[in-house]
Amino acid sequence: MPRWDPRAEDRLREAALELFLEYGYENVTVAEITERAGLTRRSFSRYFTDKRDVLFAESEQLPVALAGSVRRADAALSPFEALLAALLDIAGALADQAPLAAQRRAVVRASPELQERGRTKFADVTAAVAGALRDRGTAESQATLLAEVGVAIFRTAFDRWTDQPDGVGLPVRIREAAAELAAGLGAVDFDALPRP
Amino acid sequence: MPRWDPRAEDRLREAALELFLEYGYENVTVAEITERAGLTRRSFSRYFTDKRDVLFAESEQLPVALAGSVRRADAALSPFEALLAALLDIAGALADQAPLAAQRRAVVRASPELQERGRTKFADVTAAVAGALRDRGTAESQATLLAEVGVAIFRTAFDRWTDQPDGVGLPVRIREAAAELAAGLGAVDFDALPRP
Numbered sequence: 001m002p003r004w005d006p007r008a009e010d011r012l013r014e015a016a017l018e019l020f021l022e023y024g025y026e027n028v029t030v031a032e033i034t035e036r037a038g039l040t041r042r043s044f045s046r047y048f049t050d051k052r053d054v055l056f057a058e059s060e061q062l063p064v065a066l067a068g069s070v071r072r073a074d075a076a077l078s079p080f081e082a083l084l085a086a087l088l089d090i091a092g093a094l095a096d097q098a099p100l101a102a103q104r105r106a107v108v109r110a111s112p113e114l115q116e117r118g119r120t121k122f123a124d125v126t127a128a129v130a131g132a133l134r135d136r137g138t139a140e141s142q143a144t145l146l147a148e149v150g151v152a153i154f155r156t157a158f159d160r161w162t163d164q165p166d167g168v169g170l171p172v173r174i175r176e177a178a179a180e181l182a183a184g185l186g187a188v189d190f191d192a193l194p195r196p
Numbered sequence: 197m198p199r200w201d202p203r204a205e206d207r208l209r210e211a212a213l214e215l216f217l218e219y220g221y222e223n224v225t226v227a228e229i230t231e232r233a234g235l236t237r238r239s240f241s242r243y244f245t246d247k248r249d250v251l252f253a254e255s256e257q258l259p260v261a262l263a264g265s266v267r268r269a270d271a272a273l274s275p276f277e278a279l280l281a282a283l284l285d286i287a288g289a290l291a292d293q294a295p296l297a298a299q300r301r302a303v304v305r306a307s308p309e310l311q312e313r314g315r316t317k318f319a320d321v322t323a324a325v326a327g328a329l330r331d332r333g334t335a336e337s338q339a340t341l342l343a344e345v346g347v348a349i350f351r352t353a354f355d356r357w358t359d360q361p362d363g364v365g366l367p368v369r370i371r372e373a374a375a376e377l378a379a380g381l382g383a384v385d386f387d388a389l390p391r392p
Contacts, residue, residue: 080380081388088390119315141359145352145373146380152344160337175386177341182381184276184342190371192277194284 009047011037016054017100020107025051025114055104055114058097059121063128066090070132079138083129083150084178091157091170098170102162126151153177205243207233212250213296216303221247221310251300251310254293255317259324262286266328275334279325279346280374287353287366294366298358322347349373 015037019028034044069086108114130147157173211233215224230240265282304310326343353369
């Protein structure tokens, strides 16, 4: 075994996902993950704190990265445009994650504990993005609404992207989901809705 | 003490919220709640399973109620219109909850455990609404996107309604948040966004 393996982190992640899908997340130990990857407990600890971390480590930077991108977006952009520009910016950096992401999602979906953890992660993303929008001058309650909708667009686009490995990139999926929402909301006839 | 008190549930809820705000949710016992309300442990158990339930019992019916309303909405309405009609429908039933809701929100915000519980609740609402939209013929991945956006509109409207006790009703706040989102998204210049 080489003393330094640039692929160690990926190998551990791949081994963990395989095992989680084969035996169920709850039934897999870190020892089994390292054995399957042909690595040691020490290498595991270099990249992950525990087995749950294997699933969430990559999204750890998402709140800070997205918020930073919102803050840096062209001052001429509207709040929604700045938000979408930030999502497109981040999407570029995730280009190589589609295959693992689909497996990861299957594992998370099978466990209430992991779903809860995923929701906490997305709440952190929403809070960070809302903070960045406020820094651009968006009012508090509008910033939270936009951030929640931005996260919904991102999640939908990400799921479509990983579900349909047809070469359509994540940025295209983000534009598509946002345009779909704009068209749907734009066509709402508010007069046709029940009156208070 | 009367053997049957139609106000017992409200008195327990009010006593609990007062105590949570005074001493912190973690530090309050069910015995203290019933003592403050002048009621017995038995009356408490008639309405709530535990102290956390005091905060969430009212939203227990929300997933089923909203999903039912989406399914019953006029078949001529678009998916987004059906969703908004359902939100407006439910909003009518919540008219008397504004004062307690603001206190409740302050309690939940102060506790990570309760925030997590609240997120799980909203995830249940989203899943139920998405299911109802699929029953109306909306495609799966679009149904989830619309449901998430609908829940974001509802939460924003609810928070604005409870934050600003100025007589503006929840249905008006829902229309306002939806219109705001429609305007913001409608004005997005997709050509001004970064290209992949």
